[in-house]
Amino acid sequence: TLWTLQVGDRTVEDALFSFEEPPPACPDLSGLIGMYWSKMDAVFEEDEEAFAHARDPDHRIETLRSSRNVRVVSEGQVLAETNRPVMLLESNLPPRFYIPKLDCRLDVLIPSPTVSTCPYKGHATQYWSAGEVADLAWCYPAPFLECASIANLIAFFQERVEVYVDGVLMQKAVTPWSRASQDLWKDRPRGDGTESDDQAIGSRVIR
Numbered sequence: 311t312l313w314t315l316q317v318g319d320r321t322v323e324d325a326l327f328s329f330e331e332p333p334p335a336c337p338d339l340s341g342l343i344g345m346y347w348s349k350m351d352a353v354f355e356e357d358e359e360a361f362a363h364a365r366d367p368d369h370r371i372e373t374l375r376s377s378r379n380v381r382v383v384s385e386g387q388v389l390a391e392t393n394r395p396v397m398l399l400e401s402n403l404p405p406r407f408y409i410p411k412l413d414c415r416l417d418v419l420i421p422s423p424t425v426s427t428c429p430y431k432g433h434a435t436q437y438w439s440a441g442e443v444a445d446l447a448w449c450y451p452a453p454f455l456e457c458a459s460i461a462n463l464i465a466f467f468q469e470r471v472e473v474y475v476d477g478v479l480m481q482k483a484v485t486p487w488s489r490a491s492q493d494l495w496k497d498r499p500r501g502d503g504t505e506s507d508d509q510a511i512g513s514r515v516i517r
Contacts, residue, residue, distance in 0.1 A: 313343065325349040371430050372399045373408075373459045380407045382414075383472040385441045390414040390466065396459050400430070404483040407473065408463035411449075419447060419464075431457045438464070446470045 315325035325346055329339045347353060374397045382390040392413035398406040419438035424445050426434045436449040447466045450457070466473065469488040473480045482488070 315345075315349070322349050370399075370401045371457060373397065373457060374399070375459065376407075379474075379476050380409065381474040382409070382466045383474070384443055384446060384470070387418065387441070388415065389418060389440060389447070389471065390464065396463055398457070398460060398465070403485060404468050404480070406465045406468075407475075408460040408465045410463055414447075414464050424448075430454070431460070443470050 311328050311330065312324040313326035313328065315322040326343050327346070328343045329336075332339045345353075376395050376397050377393055378395060378397075379393050380391070380395045381388060390409045390413055392409045394413070395407040395409050398408060400406070419440055422437035422439050422445050424437040426437075426448070428434065432450050432453040434448045434450050436451060437445050438447040439445055440447075445467075447464050449462060449464050450460055451462055453460055467487055468480055469482055469485055
């Protein structure tokens with residue numbers, strides 16, 4: 311069931327949803343209302359604004375400065391090579407290597423209008439394509455404090471390019487970003503299913 315959100319004289323259609331019967335493999339959601347994150351002006355956890363979707367308390371991110379040699383190749387062309395990457399380790403994802411822009415082929419990388427938001431790292435407002443591979447690299451110019459060491463560094467999707475670490479080709483992991491031509495990173499509604507403490511009233515308007 312979709313619900314309308316009304317705050318003062320402002321009304322947002324289909325901003326909230328509820329389930330009379332829980333989806334398969336889900337716990338009992340009766341009496342709870344979820345929100346479409348993209349319909350909200352802002353969402354806060356305590357006094358901190360949250361982005362994209364609610365943070366998972368078990369989700370871990372760690373950044374490590376490294377002296378490994380990392381070389382990125384796409385369609386036979388070297389796009390980046392460095393001996394000073396920052397390795398980012400994130401739960402349920404392959405390692406990402408963030409590379410200084412001076413070590414990337416910015417003359418080959420083509421700027422893309424794509425942007426994305428991560429609730430753990432911040433806003434990736436710079437993307438690049440190369441050849442026939444769309445959106446294969448991205449950058450967080452001003453990441454959240456927890457990931458400050460990746461600021462203005464470029465990372466590449468191992469799912470779409472070849473990444474060699476100390477001369478060894480990394481195995482390509484299967485993730486939601488494995489397809490080369492896709493719109494998964496473009497702005498879209500996320501976080502559907504986030505629980506809300508708002509109460510429903512008879513007119514199906516939440517105040």
